[in-house]
Amino acid sequence: MSIEAISAIAASEGATAGLTDYAPVTGQTNVQSFSSMVSHGLNAVNTQLHASDIGLQRVAAGDTQSLHQLMIGMEEARLSFQLLMQVRNRILEAYQDVMKMQV
């Protein structure tokens, strides 16, 4: 379930700096480019999905050390993916609002 296309986009953006959460937008983070923020978020989601994929394979092979830990990891991956989708929706709405402005 790894998103190879998204990770290819993220890899093509290059290195991402240490932006760890989306909430505080201070003057310092304006220096970061928007594309690096997006690629960092995509990387984080891809890492979580990949980790839950590995856990699923281990359970399928019979190594059921902690089934509940695996299920919790899957739910966390799903939550971060939903967050990514909502961020994308907001950005698209803002873009469409801008494009509706009359010239």
Add this chain to the structure above:
Amino acid sequence: MDYEQIFAISAAGMASEKTRVQVAVLNIANSQTVATRDGVAYQPLKVVARPVASPAFGSIVDAALSMQPTVEVVADQSEPRQVYEPSNPLADKDGFISYPAVDNISEMVRLMSATRAYESDVVAFNTARSLALKTLEIGGS
């Protein structure tokens, strides 16, 4: 406390209940074993659970919110049950064999209560997850 910490606390609860179930299952399975002549006997186990403040979960202000269950398995020190059975090949010179002091009824009750506690943990986790998903709907139509 963000959602990852809530999920981790539920995970700790589930792990401790699983340990409880495992110990009860082990005790029930070994309840009919007989001690051998060289003293190899099954000691019934029990689970001791304590809330431990986990320093990984936030600052000192949140110390009360960061207690999570920590279990350890200790051996029960009760005396084995002596049964008079002279025909058993493992009987000692008085004809007694000793079974471990496992009360099957108590173990079954522990199994049931651990199951209910585990299900409650799962319900709590699902509630926290649906709260998070609902939060993501802020601003949507």
